[in-house]
Every structure is written in C-alpha cells, then in structure tokens.
Amino acid sequence: MSEYIFSRKTFLKHxxxxxxxxxxxxxxAWLDFSDNKPIFTINKALVYVxxxxxxxxxxxxxxxxxxxxAISFYRFLIANKLKFYALPEREIIIRFYESEIITQRKLKLSEWCFLTYFYLRYLDxxxxxxxxxxxxxxxxxxxx
Structure with missing residues (x-):
C-alpha cells in the first residue's frame, strides 16, 4: 500500500x-479505507518497491x-461494492469471480444463486x- 496515504483513524476503523x-x-483495504468516496493519487510521486x-x-x-x-475478495466486492461500478466493470468483476471458481471446481448451487441475484440486479x-x-x-x- 505504498502508493496510498490514509489516516491512522481510518486504519483503526477498518x-x-x-x-x-x-x-x-x-x-x-483501499476500498474500505475510502469509505466509498473518491480516491485521489499523486501521479508524479515516486515510490520504490x-x-x-x-x-x-x-x-x-x-x-x-x-x-x-481472489474468490473470497471478489465475493466481497460483488456483495458490497458492485453498485459503485459502471455496467462494463460490473460484468468483468462478476465473470472473474465465476471463472476463478470454475478453475478450482464446479459452482455450488448457493454460488449459482448468489450470481443469479447479482446478474439480475446489476447487469443487462x-x-x-x-x-x-x-x-x-x-x-x-x-x-x-
């Protein structure tokens, strides 16, 4: 997280x-720390990693x-942050989650239901x- 600056209060909260x-x-962390507000960056700063x-x-x-x-993170992202993304990004996020599970195993019924809900709610x-x-x-x- 070397490229982001956040307050100690925010860190302690999340x-x-x-x-x-x-x-x-x-x-x-940077999604949580932003509290669903814009994140600003300093593009000219140098950070060595x-x-x-x-x-x-x-x-x-x-x-x-x-x-x-990644599966756990994307499930969180879909359940909690999907509404903050535009339609094309929503589909990418949902498809990535689905694809990551499929590389491991077949989708469970509960995962199909989870995906169905978000497809119907947020996609075309x-x-x-x-x-x-x-x-x-x-x-x-x-x-x-």
Whole structure:
C-alpha cells in the first residue's frame, strides 16, 4: 500500500482483512479505507518497491491459496461494492469471480444463486442471457 496515504483513524476503523497469504488484503483495504468516496493519487510521486522471488507476488507457488483468496475478495466486492461500478466493470468483476471458481471446481448451487441475484440486479439482458446458458449447460452436464 505504498502508493496510498490514509489516516491512522481510518486504519483503526477498518484494519486489514485476513485473506489467505494476505493476497488481496491491500485491495480490500483501499476500498474500505475510502469509505466509498473518491480516491485521489499523486501521479508524479515516486515510490520504490522491491520485488524478488522471495515476495509472494514474485513466486509462482501457492496458486491455489491465491485463487481462494481472489474468490473470497471478489465475493466481497460483488456483495458490497458492485453498485459503485459502471455496467462494463460490473460484468468483468462478476465473470472473474465465476471463472476463478470454475478453475478450482464446479459452482455450488448457493454460488449459482448468489450470481443469479447479482446478474439480475446489476447487469443487462444480454449478460443475463449468457449466464443463463452457462447455468443450463452446467445442469445438463450433471444429468447426461
């Protein structure tokens, strides 16, 4: 979070969410710390960040834990922040969540229900239609 400045009061109010490997914790923090208000940056400031193969960002291992963290983070994002995004970003966020789960396993009924609610509430007819086709295909695969 080297590129963001926030008050101690804000940090104490929200803290950092405990995701696996702390993956996505910084993303969640700047969303929480902003309290749904605009975030301003200083584009001309220089920040030095050290990357190496010792950092989890530089390592290619623990991919399953990183994916589980991403699934958890995107579920939070959909449930709590989706309304703050424009339609194209909403679809990207929802599709990413769905795709991350599918790379691990099949979607559970509760996840299909969760997604259905947010597709119907926040996305357009075309997106809902494509989602419905994916849902029907997944059901038909189980019964064939």
């Amino acid at each position: 803290g950092f969410h405990n995701y696996p490997l702390a993956w996505n914790s910084d993303d969640r 050290r990357l190496s193969t010792l950092n989890i960002s530089g390592k290619q291992d623990k991919q399953d834990e990183k994916k589980l963290s 007819f075309y997106s809902i239609k494509k989602f419905s086709k994916r849902f029907l295909k997944s059901i038909l695969k189980k019964h064939v």
